[in-house]
Amino acid sequence: MRPTLRFRLTLLYGGCFIVAGAGLLGITYALFANGTVQRPTAFAHGVQLSIPVPAGLKAIIASGPRKLPVHTRLSGNPAPKARLGTRTRPPAGFIQTVRSSGQKQINSLVKRANLVIQEQRSQSLTSLLTESGIALAIMALLSIGLGWLLAGRALAPLRVMNSRARQITEDTLHERLGLDGRQDELGELAATFDAVLARLEQAFHSQRSFVANASHELRTPVTLERALLEVALADPEASVESLRRTCERVLAAGSQQERVIDALLALARGQAGIEAAQPVVLDELVRHLIDDRAPQLEGIRLRTELAPATVSGDPALLERLVSNLLDNAIVHNSPEAPWVTIETAVTGRRVELRVANGGAVVPADRVTEMFEPFRRLEAERTGVDRGLGLGLSIVRAVAVAHGGEAEAIPLDAGGLELVVRLGLAGPGPERQEPSLHSVLDASTDGVLAGPDRSHR
Amino acid sequence: MRVLIAEDHLELAETLAIGLRREGMAVDLAGDGQAALAQAHIYEYDVIVLDRDLPKLHGDKVCRTLADEGGRARVLMLTASGGIEDRVAGLSLGADDYLPKPFAFAELVARIRALSRRAQPALPPVLEREGLELDSAQRIVRRDGHRLELSVKEFSVLELLMAARGAVVSPEQMLERAWDDATDPFTNVVKVTVSRLRRKLGDPPLIETVAGVGYRL
Numbered sequence: 001m002r003p004t005l006r007f008r009l010t011l012l013y014g015g016c017f018i019v020a021g022a023g024l025l026g027i028t029y030a031l032f033a034n035g036t037v038q039r040p041t042a043f044a045h046g047v048q049l050s051i052p053v054p055a056g057l058k059a060i061i062a063s064g065p066r067k068l069p070v071h072t073r074l075s076g077n078p079a080p081k082a083r084l085g086t087r088t089r090p091p092a093g094f095i096q097t098v099r100s101s102g103q104k105q106i107n108s109l110v111k112r113a114n115l116v117i118q119e120q121r122s123q124s125l126t127s128l129l130t131e132s133g134i135a136l137a138i139m140a141l142l143s144i145g146l147g148w149l150l151a152g153r154a155l156a157p158l159r160v161m162n163s164r165a166r167q168i169t170e171d172t173l174h175e176r177l178g179l180d181g182r183q184d185e186l187g188e189l190a191a192t193f194d195a196v197l198a199r200l201e202q203a204f205h206s207q208r209s210f211v212a213n214a215s216h217e218l219r220t221p222v223t224l225e226r227a228l229l230e231v232a233l234a235d236p237e238a239s240v241e242s243l244r245r246t247c248e249r250v251l252a253a254g255s256q257q258e259r260v261i262d263a264l265l266a267l268a269r270g271q272a273g274i275e276a277a278q279p280v281v282l283d284e285l286v287r288h289l290i291d292d293r294a295p296q297l298e299g300i301r302l303r304t305e306l307a308p309a310t311v312s313g314d315p316a317l318l319e320r321l322v323s324n325l326l327d328n329a330i331v332h333n334s335p336e337a338p339w340v341t342i343e344t345a346v347t348g349r350r351v352e353l354r355v356a357n358g359g360a361v362v363p364a365d366r367v368t369e370m371f372e373p374f375r376r377l378e379a380e381r382t383g384v385d386r387g388l389g390l391g392l393s394i395v396r397a398v399a400v401a402h403g404g405e406a407e408a409i410p411l412d413a414g415g416l417e418l419v420v421r422l423g424l425a426g427p428g429p430e431r432q433e434p435s436l437h438s439v440l441d442a443s444t445d446g447v448l449a450g451p452d453r454s455h456r
Numbered sequence: 457m458r459v460l461i462a463e464d465h466l467e468l469a470e471t472l473a474i475g476l477r478r479e480g481m482a483v484d485l486a487g488d489g490q491a492a493l494a495q496a497h498i499y500e501y502d503v504i505v506l507d508r509d510l511p512k513l514h515g516d517k518v519c520r521t522l523a524d525e526g527g528r529a530r531v532l533m534l535t536a537s538g539g540i541e542d543r544v545a546g547l548s549l550g551a552d553d554y555l556p557k558p559f560a561f562a563e564l565v566a567r568i569r570a571l572s573r574r575a576q577p578a579l580p581p582v583l584e585r586e587g588l589e590l591d592s593a594q595r596i597v598r599r600d601g602h603r604l605e606l607s608v609k610e611f612s613v614l615e616l617l618m619a620a621r622g623a624v625v626s627p628e629q630m631l632e633r634a635w636d637d638a639t640d641p642f643t644n645v646v647k648v649t650v651s652r653l654r655r656k657l658g659d660p661p662l663i664e665t666v667a668g669v670g671y672r673l
Contacts, residue, residue, distance in 0.1 A: 212537060216509065219536035223558040224468045230561035231475035249467070 005158075006151045013147035018140045025132045033125055157186045165193065173201035213374040214264055217388060221257035225250050263390040266320050267373065270397030274314045282309045282318070282351060282422075283344045289322050290342070296330050301339040309344045309351045311422045313402045321398040322353070324391040325418055329357035334414065349423065350404065356417035362410040370408055371396045395420065457572050457612065458482045458499065458633050462492035462518065463507040463534070472505070472564070479565050480595060480608045482636040489513025493521060499632060501529040502572040505564075508535035508546065516549055523550025530571035534559070569593055583618040585673060586662050590618055599657065609634060610653045613646075617663065617673040626670035 157179055164177050176197060179190035232238060232246035283306035290297070290304065311318065329340045343354040369375055374389040392406070395418070399406040403423030410416055459481045463469040466487065473483040484499070486492035489510040496504060504522065508515035519531055533551040535542065546554045552574070553567050569592060573581065583590040589598040592615060597604045606614065612634035616625055627646040631639065639645065650671055654663050664672050 216536040219557050220465060220468075223536070224465065224471070226558045227468055227471045227475070227561055231471050231478075234475060234478065234561065236478075253467075 006148070006155055009151040009155075010144060010147040013151070014140060014144035017143040017147075018136070021136045021139060025129075025136060029125070029129060029132070032128065157182065157190070161186075161190055161193070168197065170204060173197060173204055210373050217260045217264075217374070218257070221253045221260065224253045225257075228253070260388060263388050263394065266317070267390055267394050267397055270317055270320075270394055270401050273401045274317070276314075277312045278315060280311050280313055280315050280318050282311055282322075282353065283307065285315075285319060286322055286342060286344060286353070289319065289326055293326060293330065297340070299338065300330065300333060301337070303339070303341045305341075305343040305345075307343075307345045309346050309353075311351050311402065313422065314398075317398045317401065321395050321420065324395050325353070325355040325420070328391055328418070329355050332357060332359050332416070334358040334360070339415075351422045353420045353422070354417060356411065356415065358411075358413075358415040361412075361414045362408075362416050364410060367408045367410060371406065392418075457502045457569075457615070458484070458636065459568060460484050460486060460492065460495055460499075460501045460504045460529075462486045462489070462504065462510060462515065464488060464510055465507075472561075475561055476565065476568070477608075477636075480611055481568070482612070482634055484637050487511075489515060489518045492518050495637075496522060496527070496529060499637065500527075502633070503568045504529045504531050505568065506531055506533050506551070508533060508537065516546075519546075519549045519551050530574060532564075532567055532571055566593070583615070585618050585621070588614075588618065588657075588662070588673075590615060604656055606653070606656060609645075609649050610656065613649050613653055614657075617671060620672070622672060624666050624670045624672045629670070 161177050161179060164175075168175050176194045177190045178194075179187055181187070182190070228246050228250050232243055235242060286304075286306055290302075326340075326342075329342075330338075333340065337358065339358045341354070341356045343352070345352045345354075371392045373393040375392075392408075396406040399420050399422060404421040407419045407421075408416055409419065457480070459476055461469050461472055461476075461483060463472070463485070464487050469485050469487070473485060476483045484495055484501075486495050490512045492504070492506065492510065493513065495501075506515050506519055510518065515533070515535070519533065522529065522531055530552040531550065532553045532555060533546040533549075534555050534557060535546070536557045543554050543556070552571055555564060555567060573592075581591070581593055583592070587600045590611075591597075595611060597606055597611065597614065613630055616630055616633055630646050630650075631641065631643075635645070650663065654661060657663065662673055666672055
């Protein structure tokens with residue numbers, strides 16, 4: 001039989017009961033046998049012979065003049081205590097007076113009587129043992145049966161949880177075990193399991209919506225390209241000029257597609273973590289990328305405070321992170337008086353990068369969802385130059401991969417500050433030329449196709 | 457035939473509009489869900505091409521609203537979510553047809569035409585009346601077997617007259633059904649087109665003017 005918990009519990013309860021019962025019986029037996037109870041003996045005093053007999057037994061001892069046939073038919077009452085030298089009258093039915101001739105006969109009678117008493121005693125002890133044994137056996141069976149039932153009832157919630165949990169698949173993750181009302185350990189277990197299911201459902205949902213969004217983003221440029229080509233080919237008045245224009249537009253759509261693929265890959269790589277960490281001089285990287293964006297930064301009031309800071313990490317991912325932050329700050333700025341502030345600093349064991357920009361006031365509840373993939377502000381969905389909504393999720397993924405975090409703080413006067421904290425502060429502010437070269441190499445090998453114009 | 461394209465991707469919407477106009481349809485554009493509903497309430501469209509992911513008001517809600525209101529417009533849903541569940545969901549919302557992206561332009565045109573035929577009352581693909589034979593898919597008109605060369609607008613007006621089956625069609629209705637919202641409503645382009653059409657149809661004249669009301673075939 002399968003060693004189920006119910007079986008084991010029943011064995012345990014039943015076994016404990018049997019042991020306790022047996023112990024009880026044993027103690028009783030031992031006490032009984034060893035004499036807190038008076039041990040009855042027969043003895044003679046004077047002419048009279050006192051033979052105490054146990055309760056409930058009848059004792060009639062008769063003896064004749066010559067032989068001493070002792071017919072032992074025992075009857076009697078509780079043995080009174082006899083004292084030597086006194087003439088006590090034995091209670092009725094206790095003993096019959098024995099008339100006999102000599103001391104020897106009396107002594108042998110006494111011996112015989114004692115033997116009978118012994119025998120009686122051992123018989124009653126044996127029957128005590130037997131009957132107790134039977135009682136114990138019956139009670140043991142009862143307790144095992146009862147134990148089985150009770151164990152089953154106690155464990156019923158576990159069976160319910162098990163069968164419900166079995167039915168939950170990835171398509172039914174919204175279901176819960178729902179063991180409501182129980183306050184005990186099983187209720188706690190069910191509640192914990194439900195919490196796990198909730199987290200799992202959330203994760204599946206995020207993954208599914210990510211996949212749906214990603215496929216949507218990938219299909220959109222393809223749809224446009226197809227429509228452009230088909231409409232151009234169906235044009236009865238197609239000229240070289242119109243076809244050429246169409247080709248250019250298809251190319252533009254193609255590069256949009258490249259950006260999408262690129263951003264998705266960057267996100268995947270960011271989430272996958274760093275392969276080989278190298279020292280990256282962050283302040284130099286920032287300066288380099290700011291210089292790259294000189295044309296876009298025209299007309300924007302720029303303030304930089306770039307303290308020397310080196311991190312250990314992936315140069316390509318870090319370049320991506322900084323680029324996204326810079327592009328966001330440039331694009332989402334206030335139209336009248338745009339400003340951008342960039343700081344790098346080392347605080348303790350962490351390196352901090354802060355990018356702040358002016359603009360509209362951001363409601364506090366938008367701050368967390370900004371980092372989710374494909375999340376854009378509503379206004380930018382129309383128009384030719386659409387952001388992907390992946391910029392900040394890439395920033396966060398890269399920050400986390402580097403043992404840090406990314407945070408967005410809305411500014412009271414309007415605008416936003418993005419703080420990225422990276423762990424693993426590198427060894428001091430030495431300029432390390434190889435790291436800058438590796439950053440430049442990474443940016444020219446085609447993996448990064450220019451600045452990622454992704455919006456929040 | 458008048459079509460509304462509700463699509464927030466402007467370049468795609470414009471490209472589709474160019475292609476559909478070449479097929480003889482009058483095309484209006486809406487860039488978000490609210491604009492799409494507003495347009496659908498102002499004009500009577502034969503077919504509304506609806507992208508699901510629209511800003512301001514989600515395409516699903518637009519479709520549901522249109523389905524609840526009734527109205528003659530048939531809805532063709534377009535979206536990049538092409539899985540079975542999405543198709544089922546879209547059709548369950550009240551869409552009349554569903555086309556996942558990316559799609560072949562020719563298929564889009566064919567489906568739009570098929571949907572517009574189903575506007576009440578249902579029309580056959582080839583209209584015949586008074587010796588005229590009009591094939592809307594192939595854009596061919598024949599009178600007594602001879603092929604006629606009509607312009608896009610003339611074709612549309614003739615299609616309207618034939619679909620009316622002898623009922624009177626007012627110039628306003630013609631303007632609404634065969635021209636898009638970029639047209640000046642006080643123009644006399646309808647009159648001009650009808651007279652050109654009359655000339656091309658030849659003798660005996662088929663189009664009758666009902667004074668103060670409109671035209672009939």
